[in-house]
Amino acid sequence: MVIALAALPPGEDVCDVVTREEIPRGHKMALAPIPAGGQVIRYGQTIGQASCNIAAGAHVHSHNLGMGAHSQDYAFAAGAHALPDADEARTFQGYHRADGSVGTRNYIGILTTVNCSGSVAKFIAEAAEKSGLLQAFPGIDGIVPITHGTGCGMSGENEGYDTLARTLKGYARHPNFGGILLIGLGCEVMQLSSLVEGRPIRADGALRYMTIQTEGGTRATIEKGLRELRGIAAQASQATRAPAPVSKIMVGMQCGGSDGYSGITANPALGAASDLLVRHGGTTILSETSEIYGAEHLLTRRAVTAEVGEKLVARVRWWEDYCARNGGEMDNNPSPGNKRGGLTTILEKSLGAVAKSGSAPLSEVYLFGEKIDRAGFVFMDSPGFDPCSVTGQIASGANLIAFTTGRGSVSGYMPTPGIKIATNSEMYARMREDMDVNCGDIVTEGVSIEDKGREIFELFIRVASGERTKSEELGFGGVEFVPWQIGAVM
Structure with a gap:
């Protein structure tokens, strides 16, 4: 079997085999007859079974190739070979964080616990841009609202909840963020308190949080959010590449x-x-x-x-x-x-x-x-x-x-x-x-x-x-x- 590196018309001679039909670029062509049920090999491994007889020179694709039965020999750890260390030490210019990680960017994130706080997070980011808040902090790459469509209407005790919690915590501590503003609505399943209380997410302390219901609604949350962002930006802007x-x-x-x-x-x-x-x-x-x-x-x-x-x-x-x-x-x-x-x-x-x-x-x-x-x-x-x-x-x-x-x-x-x-x-x-x-x-x-x-x-x-x-x-x-x-x- 070969892969066509250019579209092949019918009647083309390829490796002494004549194409029986058009073979599109990037597609497979049989070099020898493949019987129905025969294994088709690529990368030295089985990629499927012929669903019918395939003639030499024919196009091999979904019309004549299917999954078929397959099994693997897992041979656990049999082929693990350590790579040699590099010949030279290399460095890059990154942002060193308090937990020992290094960022490749220096953003401020507005992270949301639930879909219901997503619009307000975007409103705060838009208000910060309109006000020119970051003009006084040139070392910051930007303000990123992180919004999503979940956080409520879900169980609070299953793997779906645990997966979302891991995801939000991971973004909150990510080294490409110099600071985080975390916003919840207040009544959602993914409670803000379950993410922050008793478990500091960021070693540098550059995380502040609020809920819209506690702050008194949308406008009040935006106003406080802008104040909080200035404090976060002042801290995040102190980071420089090293x-x-x-x-x-x-x-x-x-x-x-x-x-x-x-x-x-x-x-x-x-x-x-x-x-x-x-x-x-x-x-x-x-x-x-x-x-x-x-x-x-x-x-x-x-x-x-x-x-x-x-x-x-x-x-x-x-x-x-x-x-x-x-x-x-x-x-x-x-x-x-x-x-x-x-x-x-x-x-x-x-x-x-x-x-x-x-x-x-x-x-x-x-x-x-x-x-x-x-x-x-x-x-x-x-x-x-x-x-x-x-x-x-x-x-x-x-x-x-x-x-x-x-x-x-x-x-x-x-x-x-x-x-x-x-x-x-x-x-x-x-x-x-x-x-x-x-x-x-x-x-x-x-x-x-x-x-x-x-x-x-x-x-x-x-x-x-x-x-x-x-x-x-x-x-x-x-x-x-x-x-x-x-x-x-x-």
């Missing part, structure tokens, strides 16, 4: 709008960058549990212990049960856009997605939004829905996001800068105002995976030091905070 070891960089790795190139260009290049960061003592996070399905055995083999590998399998089993309970299927991917780009089954998509992880050992497995306390390559459980998955990674501590895309995803994730990495040169040329890196030249120019990984790694350091990404320049980040809602809405 040298920090690259080990303080934590990158959340994502892929969205994937295509047939993702697994052979951008994802393995990001994997090479991940390995470089891990060698320097840094941390990279792979997520989207539903999109490693069928490829998790490649990660369990690299787990540092059997226990870590078993934690990953436990999350996969949780997802199987979660889908069964909610009438979903683990093979509901790839999306229509993924399929147009050449991906056929979730196995194929997952194998390409796992390439983002490089070759480093799997150090630990975390719940959604759980604070990451171990360096190296780690996994954080999340849905495959990109904004939600990134929200969890940021809550867990990611101070950079690296996002590969073949179809051309556009988004940004305040307070964490997002680096967009194109899988193919055609899309990069068409959407270059949104893309930071082109990995299509791995195919078109013969650039090596290792060299492209080094290019991405160097961009990590520059962005962490203050270089703005395309999504930052475009102003993305206002709607991409999407907590994972688990459980009944009541």
Whole structure:
């Protein structure tokens, strides 16, 4: 089987096989006959079974390839090999926080406990901008209202509640925030007091809070919010960039709008960058549990212990049960856009997605939004829905996001800068105002995976030091905070 690097018309000679039909760019073509029920291999792994006889030269896609039965040998920890330390110590210019973490940006956040306080949070941010509040504090990157659609109409004692609480606490202590104003309504399930009382969230004390009902309504809350923001800004503006070891960089790795190139260009290049960061003592996070399905055995083999590998399998089993309970299927991917780009089954998509992880050992497995306390390559459980998955990674501590895309995803994730990495040169040329890196030249120019990984790694350091990404320049980040809602809405 081969991947078409350009659209192939019928009758084209490819590796001494004549195409029987049009093969779109990025799609698969059979080089030899495949019998019905036969295994189709890509990346050295099974990506599905032929649903009918497939002739040599035929287009291999969803019309003749399905999931089929599959199983994995998890071989826990059998292939975990530590990477060598980097040859040189590298630094970046970051914001040192009181808890020992280092920020790549210096925002002020207005964080909400519930949907009902979201508009007021935005009103306060708008009033601060109109008043020119930050003109006296030039060291602050901006004021970010973090609003969402949950926080009430939910149980106060289940995993959905715990997940939201972890997410909000993670944002409140995030090193890319120099200070936080936390706003609740007052009567919601996610009580402000449950987040702050007796458990200081920020070591620097740069967190203030209020409820709209206690303050006396919208206008009074806006007025007090502006006063509180001035105090927070005065403290946050004292932070300045200073040298920090690259080990303080934590990158959340994502892929969205994937295509047939993702697994052979951008994802393995990001994997090479991940390995470089891990060698320097840094941390990279792979997520989207539903999109490693069928490829998790490649990660369990690299787990540092059997226990870590078993934690990953436990999350996969949780997802199987979660889908069964909610009438979903683990093979509901790839999306229509993924399929147009050449991906056929979730196995194929997952194998390409796992390439983002490089070759480093799997150090630990975390719940959604759980604070990451171990360096190296780690996994954080999340849905495959990109904004939600990134929200969890940021809550867990990611101070950079690296996002590969073949179809051309556009988004940004305040307070964490997002680096967009194109899988193919055609899309990069068409959407270059949104893309930071082109990995299509791995195919078109013969650039090596290792060299492209080094290019991405160097961009990590520059962005962490203050270089703005395309999504930052475009102003993305206002709607991409999407907590994972688990459980009944009541």
